[in-house]
Amino acid sequence: MKYIIILGDGMADEPAEQLGGKTCLQAANKPSIDRLAAMGVSGLFKSVPDGFAPGSEIANLTVLGYNVAEDFEGRGSLEAASMGIDIEAGEMAMRCNLICIENDKIKNHSAGHISNAEAEELVLFLQKELGGDIVNFFPGVSYRHLLKMKGGNKLLKCTPPHDVPGTPFRNVMIKAESPEAEETARILNELTLKSQTLLANHPVNLKRVAEGKDAANSIWLWSPGYKPKMKTLMENYGINSGSVISAVDLIKGIGRYAGLESIEVEGATGLYDTNYEGKTQAALEALKTKDFVFLHIEASDEAGHEGNFELKTKTIEYLDSRCVKTILDETAKWDELVTIAILPDHPTPCRTKTHTNAPVPFVILKPGQAPDNVQVYDEFSVAKGGYGLLQPDEFMKELFK
Numbered sequence: 195m196k197y198i199i200i201l202g203d204g205m206a207d208e209p210a211e212q213l214g215g216k217t218c219l220q221a222a223n224k225p226s227i228d229r230l231a232a233m234g235v236s237g238l239f240k241s242v243p244d245g246f247a248p249g250s251e252i253a254n255l256t257v258l259g260y261n262v263a264e265d266f267e268g269r270g271s272l273e274a275a276s277m278g279i280d281i282e283a284g285e286m287a288m289r290c291n292l293i294c295i296e297n298d299k300i301k302n303h304s305a306g307h308i309s310n311a312e313a314e315e316l317v318l319f320l321q322k323e324l325g326g327d328i329v330n331f332f333p334g335v336s337y338r339h340l341l342k343m344k345g346g347n348k349l350l351k352c353t354p355p356h357d358v359p360g361t362p363f364r365n366v367m368i369k370a371e372s373p374e375a376e377e378t379a380r381i382l383n384e385l386t387l388k389s390q391t392l393l394a395n396h397p398v399n400l401k402r403v404a405e406g407k408d409a410a411n412s413i414w415l416w417s418p419g420y421k422p423k424m425k426t427l428m429e430n431y432g433i434n435s436g437s438v439i440s441a442v443d444l445i446k447g448i449g450r451y452a453g454l455e456s457i458e459v460e461g462a463t464g465l466y467d468t469n470y471e472g473k474t475q476a477a478l479e480a481l482k483t484k485d486f487v488f489l490h491i492e493a494s495d496e497a498g499h500e501g502n503f504e505l506k507t508k509t510i511e512y513l514d515s516r517c518v519k520t521i522l523d524e525t526a527k528w529d530e531l532v533t534i535a536i537l538p539d540h541p542t543p544c545r546t547k548t549h550t551n552a553p554v555p556f557v558i559l560k561p562g563q564a565p566d567n568v569q570v571y572d573e574f575s576v577a578k579g580g581y582g583l584l585q586p587d588e589f590m591k592e593l594f595k
Contacts, residue, residue, distance in 0.1 A: 305408055316399075
């Protein structure tokens with residue numbers, strides 16, 4: 195038996211007036227995903243355990259069956275793994291966003307989805323000006339970068355920038371959660387303020403502003419942690435091998451700690467213009483030689499953060515016609531049996547532009563398993579599905595049962 199999870203990041207939503215009282219999933223034309231629902235067994239999955247914020251790091255770890263209370267060590271440490279950056283004993287890693295601040299408020303978490311080349315120039319500039327013995331900056335993808343700090347204390351209250359668009363940035367700067375972490379918080383907040391001075395008149399930003407684009411005029415540091423200790427999926431579920439396909443460093447990093455081979459796909463952007471066909475073909479090829487494939491598509495999440503109902507609906511339709519249809523059609527021709535699952539990691543409602551912890555809809559199509567009565571895939575129809583509501587530790591167990 196082969197297994198593939200198709201994860202549409204953030205594609206669950208809330209009913210919206212803009213869509214006639216429907217969610218994006220309900221409004222989208224998605225015949226292949228609905229076909230998957232009609233052939234499989236559906237349910238809701240509590241992907242964010244109680245006591246945790248609904249970040250992609252928490253939700254994706256839970257989707258893959260990890261106990262985040264034991265295994266999670268911050269988003270930065272996971273992304274470092276994807277970037278091939280070691281975290282040594284005594285080091286703390288953090289996500290370092292490039293963001294846009296306007297009138298002292300966080301305008302967006304992505305600096306207008308800055309390009310890789312522009313971002314790399316800015317991050318290397320910050321490393322030259324601010325890096326050294328204690329802190330160092332490492333360029334990643336678009337707005338997503340990494341900071342490592344020697345001797346840092348992770349007992350910090352940090353706010354993800356995508357959770358607070360429109361908020362005065364000073365109101366949500368880092369706070370120490372223990373006296374021992376106060377010096378760490380001071381250093382990190384000082385770095386943020388210094389970055390704003392340094393980036394304000396950098397040629398990259400002057401050019402972006404002249405072109406009507408958002409400036410990448412501040413860093414934003416969050417999700418601190420040390421090097422995690424995670425068992426692989428092979429150890430946890432008895433499979434022999436697996437692959438992860440994603441445009442996002444976080445997911446690649448989770449995959450690396452999970453023992454999955456990360457497959458790079460040309461044109462994978464993490465946005466609506468990602469190479470759906472290329473990622474789909476890579477997934478099918480990997481599935482011929484691997485037991486398990488985790489195919490992650492980021493586009494719907496980014497559209498949700500932008501509050502763009504039309505774009506989010508379109509990303510779901512792209513996922514349906516350019517990914518799910520091909521996987522259903524092609525695997526149906528194989529002699530090898532394939533279990534196919536589809537779900538988001540968390541909702542990213544366009545109304546709020548941020549993640550929520552509501553249970554997410556899922557379908558598992560398992561060869562030989564009788565379907566339930568669900569005929570379409572959305573946040574409400576699957577509640578009547580055969581799986582009911584799965585708890586955080588149950589999804590992967592059901593997938594491999």
